[in-house]
Amino acid sequence: MMQRCLELARRAVGRTSPNPMVGAVIVKDGKIVGEGFHPRAGEPHAEVFALKAAGADARGATIYVSLEPCNHYGRTPPCSEALVAAGVSKVVVGMVDPNPLVAGGGIARLRAAGIEVVVGVEEEACKKLNEGFVHRILYKRPFGILKYAMTLDGKIATSTGHSAWITNEAARHQVHQVRSACDAVIVGGNTVRHDNPHLTSHQEGAHNPLRIVMSRSLELPEKAHLWQTSEAPTLVLTEQGANPGFQELLRKLGVEVVELTPLTPTRAMAYLYERGFCSVLWECGGVLAASAIAQGAVQKVLAFIAPKIIGGDSAPTPVGDLGFNTMTEALSLERVEMRVVGSDCVVEGYLPTRH
Numbered sequence: 001m002m003q004r005c006l007e008l009a010r011r012a013v014g015r016t017s018p019n020p021m022v023g024a025v026i027v028k029d030g031k032i033v034g035e036g037f038h039p040r041a042g043e044p045h046a047e048v049f050a051l052k053a054a055g056a057d058a059r060g061a062t063i064y065v066s067l068e069p070c071n072h073y074g075r076t077p078p079c080s081e082a083l084v085a086a087g088v089s090k091v092v093v094g095m096v097d098p099n100p101l102v103a104g105g106g107i108a109r110l111r112a113a114g115i116e117v118v119v120g121v122e123e124e125a126c127k128k129l130n131e132g133f134v135h136r137i138l139y140k141r142p143f144g145i146l147k148y149a150m151t152l153d154g155k156i157a158t159s160t161g162h163s164a165w166i167t168n169e170a171a172r173h174q175v176h177q178v179r180s181a182c183d184a185v186i187v188g189g190n191t192v193r194h195d196n197p198h199l200t201s202h203q204e205g206a207h208n209p210l211r212i213v214m215s216r217s218l219e220l221p222e223k224a225h226l227w228q229t230s231e232a233p234t235l236v237l238t239e240q241g242a243n244p245g246f247q248e249l250l251r252k253l254g255v256e257v258v259e260l261t262p263l264t265p266t267r268a269m270a271y272l273y274e275r276g277f278c279s280v281l282w283e284c285g286g287v288l289a290a291s292a293i294a295q296g297a298v299q300k301v302l303a304f305i306a307p308k309i310i311g312g313d314s315a316p317t318p319v320g321d322l323g324f325n326t327m328t329e330a331l332s333l334e335r336v337e338m339r340v341v342g343s344d345c346v347v348e349g350y351l352p353t354r355h
């Protein structure tokens, strides 16, 4: 049942920030009598949709919910009270809500009303689904994912800058799915100049992230998919007074331009936190990737590796200079998982947490 909750929660993938993705299932006499998920911030929570679907059947039933029911008045009233009023007899919770406005309070309220509460079912899967939300709540920053595709000899393009395509189609499809789960995707000016990317999820009906370009100089091509296509909004982050003529052109094309000085990954992430973002995908080149890592703007790395060799001393690599001289300084990823996608390989892991 908790897996079904996660399935329901995922229906709103990419659309709930700053809120989490949550699913709920109500079971009575071994039968599902109501289901629900949280579609977006400002709309009712998963539990409320499930209660509505169950109607009178909720009395004496068990509700499974992937996140602790809330116990506060936010954009919506507390689900704990709705569950008490509906007369459910048992609540099975995937994970405790790290939001300090809830943080165990929902569970305590339900228990105080005589409802049996079980906590921590499929807890790891529930936490992983909402790792962006959890990071946002705990660290007051969006969760950063660095994604890159490289050859077996560690290159992200040839020496002439050609990179289409390193990985196979199935791997690229996975990248599109990752994009659809993120609130924003960031590249630097070099990626716009060399790759002219679309940065969309390329899937009918799927969420597209906000496309962000970080460029201090704003020396960018006038013609680029990011400002010539309207499948997704584009935001350009730059420094105060940079290339006013180009700023004007971008604004005329419907692109949002924001000046942040100095423009650094830290500053960008602080700004995106204020905009309510939970997860940000870094799809940039090596120099920006190194700054993002060094400044703590990356929590997870997603490396797509193709069994191809292109060589070349000047061919670019996924992460620029981090100033390390010995292997003892290397960043060792934690909770590493490896998957095979056709002939390519995906390595996913988390950078050690820094506070």
Ligand SMILES: Nc1nc(O)c(N)c(N[C@@H]2O[C@H](COP(=O)(O)O)[C@@H](O)[C@H]2O)n1
Binding pocket: 018, 019, 020, 021, 022, 023, 037, 038, 041, 042, 043, 044, 045, 046, 047, 065, 067, 068, 069, 070, 073, 074, 075, 076, 077, 079, 097, 099, 102
């Ligand atoms: N248990 C639960 N189910 C949902 O469907 C939810 N969206 C949440 N969210 C929690 O409540 C906070 C948002 O409250 P409002 O939507 O503003 O009323 C969010 O931060 C989570 O802590 N919880």
Ligand SMILES: [Zn+2]
Binding pocket: 045, 047, 069, 070, 071, 077, 078, 079, 080
């Ligand atoms: Zn709620």
